[in-house]
Amino acid sequence: MKNRYFLWIFLLICFLTIFIFAQSNAQTENSSAKIWRGHENSVTSVAFSSSGKWIASSSLDGTVRVWNTETDKVAHILRSHSGDVYSVSISKDDRLIASAGLDGRVVITELSDGKTSKVFSDLDGWCQAVSFSPDSRRVAVSTTDGKISVWNVESGKLLKTLDAKRGQFSLAWSPDGKYLASGFFSISIWDITTGQIVKTLKGHSYNIYSLSFSPDGKLLASGSLDSTAGIWNVDSGESIQIIESKGFARTWKNKIIIDPINVPVTAVAFSPDGKHLATGGAGRIINIWNASNGKSVSTMQGHTMSVTDLEFSPDGKYLASSSLDRTIRLWSLQGKYGK
Amino acid sequence: MQNYNSRLEYEVLKKQTNILERKLKLFKYVWIISFFAVIVSVWTLQASSESQNDTLRLRKLVIIDEKGVERVIIAAPVPEPITLGKRFSRGGNSSGILLFDEEGNERSGYVTTDGYPNVLFTLDSIARQQVLFMTEPHGSTALWIWDQNNNSFQLNVGGESPNLKLIKDGKEMFAQPIGEKKEK
Numbered sequence: 001m002k003n004r005y006f007l008w009i010f011l012l013i014c015f016l017t018i019f020i021f022a023q024s025n026a027q028t029e030n031s032s033a034k035i036w037r038g039h040e041n042s043v044t045s046v047a048f049s050s051s052g053k054w055i056a057s058s059s060l061d062g063t064v065r066v067w068n069t070e071t072d073k074v075a076h077i078l079r080s081h082s083g084d085v086y087s088v089s090i091s092k093d094d095r096l097i098a099s100a101g102l103d104g105r106v107v108i109t110e111l112s113d114g115k116t117s118k119v120f121s122d123l124d125g126w127c128q129a130v131s132f133s134p135d136s137r138r139v140a141v142s143t144t145d146g147k148i149s150v151w152n153v154e155s156g157k158l159l160k161t162l163d164a165k166r167g168q169f170s171l172a173w174s175p176d177g178k179y180l181a182s183g184f185f186s187i188s189i190w191d192i193t194t195g196q197i198v199k200t201l202k203g204h205s206y207n208i209y210s211l212s213f214s215p216d217g218k219l220l221a222s223g224s225l226d227s228t229a230g231i232w233n234v235d236s237g238e239s240i241q242i243i244e245s246k247g248f249a250r251t252w253k254n255k256i257i258i259d260p261i262n263v264p265v266t267a268v269a270f271s272p273d274g275k276h277l278a279t280g281g282a283g284r285i286i287n288i289w290n291a292s293n294g295k296s297v298s299t300m301q302g303h304t305m306s307v308t309d310l311e312f313s314p315d316g317k318y319l320a321s322s323s324l325d326r327t328i329r330l331w332s333l334q335g336k337y338g339k
Numbered sequence: 340m341q342n343y344n345s346r347l348e349y350e351v352l353k354k355q356t357n358i359l360e361r362k363l364k365l366f367k368y369v370w371i372i373s374f375f376a377v378i379v380s381v382w383t384l385q386a387s388s389e390s391q392n393d394t395l396r397l398r399k400l401v402i403i404d405e406k407g408v409e410r411v412i413i414a415a416p417v418p419e420p421i422t423l424g425k426r427f428s429r430g431g432n433s434s435g436i437l438l439f440d441e442e443g444n445e446r447s448g449y450v451t452t453d454g455y456p457n458v459l460f461t462l463d464s465i466a467r468q469q470v471l472f473m474t475e476p477h478g479s480t481a482l483w484i485w486d487q488n489n490n491s492f493q494l495n496v497g498g499e500s501p502n503l504k505l506i507k508d509g510k511e512m513f514a515q516p517i518g519e520k521k522e523k
Binding site: 040041042043044045060084086102125126128144167169205206207209225226227262263264266281282305306308324325 | 407422423424425426427428441442443444465466467487489
């Protein structure tokens, strides 16, 4: 009789343990990332507004979607492009969205009502990357004909055409708005006033898909298809850190297996305090690194296909990621910095 | 009088019978002609639909998987290559077959190029081309294989003589024939 009593207690404890374990796993997945679905093809780029309230995403489905981070709902679906949209940027004053893609047009849209404000279309080839300057007055776009065009957003006047010779996959403005970095196989840093290259950063051996300046403008991070992310000293042009991107997440019999292989890096983003660097790519994993020593701080897994872009919320509490799996994920970074 | 009436009736009936006989004959002919017309048109339709099924003429055929991802494209010309959400420039038109992985990245192609009509077969990793097997229009042929670190094996035939190279870390580790170009 006593043995049977203990057996029942033992079974009850086992059941409770399994139940609590399953629940905690589910909570981890749900609480760490919000998943936004809606795009009908791969999501290519994400951008946070300065207020943190809006996220814009571009997609190969030809649309740009504007998401409300408070309600998790789509506020606007912009259908101004005819074909793939590869890049999206929100002006720092939270007024405008710039998007660019295969139709070779840069479309400027009002963030508040989703109405098209301006279209820049006098371009050869198609657009690879678009970025607003920190003062929100200029927008830069790189095209496959090797040119980088910079416009005044208000007047619509073409301010500069930079001849990069080859189509630049990525663009990033320095925080003071004086320099523009562009990436192909090497990184070119352009003085936007003179239109000249002031530094060329060499080290990557393949296409550079992503660039991000640290908030103080002293460091520049790069993500390359050569399976590394780099952190560069902008003044000296020297490479400070080379981070190898290892780990490819795949599903095997309903389990996620991480293969320890090198994978292309398509996205890099500095945290708003400049202490951390987030990277993502073909491994479908997002890593957060200590920017000063290149050590891994945190890893986030959930996307089922390659990560295409990353951006921190202005308060550094969230990280937005886009993926070829057609989703956008908004990751809560509480406890992810290893503090 | 009665005789006259019966003869008249007989004549009328005979006339009507003749008319009916003629109508029946005409109907028979119409029926036979219609029957043959129907047979001929059915046969013609069948023949023409068969010939249509034999030949499908189009510029582009796209095969998608259950998620709607484009996995195979047969086209003239094929679209520009796409890798990890960005589209590259191929640098010229090519026509043939492309294969894509489950994420939509181009991973292989079997095409002929316009302008200088090479025929080539490629196998690609997600990021780059790893195998190129190519024949030029006048017979020179090359097989090049790269690894992820850009080490390569290169076999070329045609031109002056066949040659073979192994390249590691950007340096020529093995070459046959050795130093042929220097001697010239």
